[in-house]
Amino acid sequence: MSQPEGRDTTSKVGTARGTRPRRVRIEVWLTPEERDEILKKAEKSGMKGSAFLRALGLNQPIRSVVDLKAVADLAKVNGDLGRVAGLLKLWLAERRGEGAHPMDVEEMMVRFRGLQHQVFEHMGKITRDS
Template sequence: MTGGTKEKTTARRRGKPIEVWVTEEEKTVISEKAKEAGMSRSGYLRALGLNTPIRSVVDLKAVADLAKVNGDLGRVAGLLKFWLAEKRGQGGDPIDVERTMIEFRELQGQIRETMSMIVYARKG
């Protein structure tokens, strides 16, 4: 470390360092990508060098957000179903309500697929 600042580290030294010469801009980009992945620069570069999949913290946050939307869609579809059962179609055509519920379920399936692709198929 230079400049008298210390980074928090809980990792122990693993062996010998490898020097990699980069521009200031490249160092900044590497630092940002490591932060997005929730990793140190060293850990990030090690994972890349060893071809280890790197999952972005940002991607995992997006999956959590999609899970909330998916739950909301399920609750809305449930309310529509309840309304249809209680009101026997008053104020709306039962076929339209049923079609909307089917579309919600299809959208939920698409959201689940997207979440799976992000979590399981994303590689560094």
């Protein structure tokens, strides 16, 4: 049976999501337990099963959603540390010597900046290692 003229008869598999066309499929025989384990690992990484297996097969990094969430949380803590250090600096500029010795406040400010640097280093390590 012939198709009407102008009608595209090629498969559109894999193009609905705006990705490159994927028309080839590989079947893998698994036990139900293996399938469940793969799907659990894919879910932990925030990926669909096929994307997870494709990334593994192409030796691409798999980032854990937990690790990326930890980096986001660390970024918030880092921002909070920066805000506190900024407030201490403002206090030193406007109310030097009121309520605390200026050297103590400056030392605390330096410690906060050091903590910020450590948090930033940990964030970088997590994103590089995951």
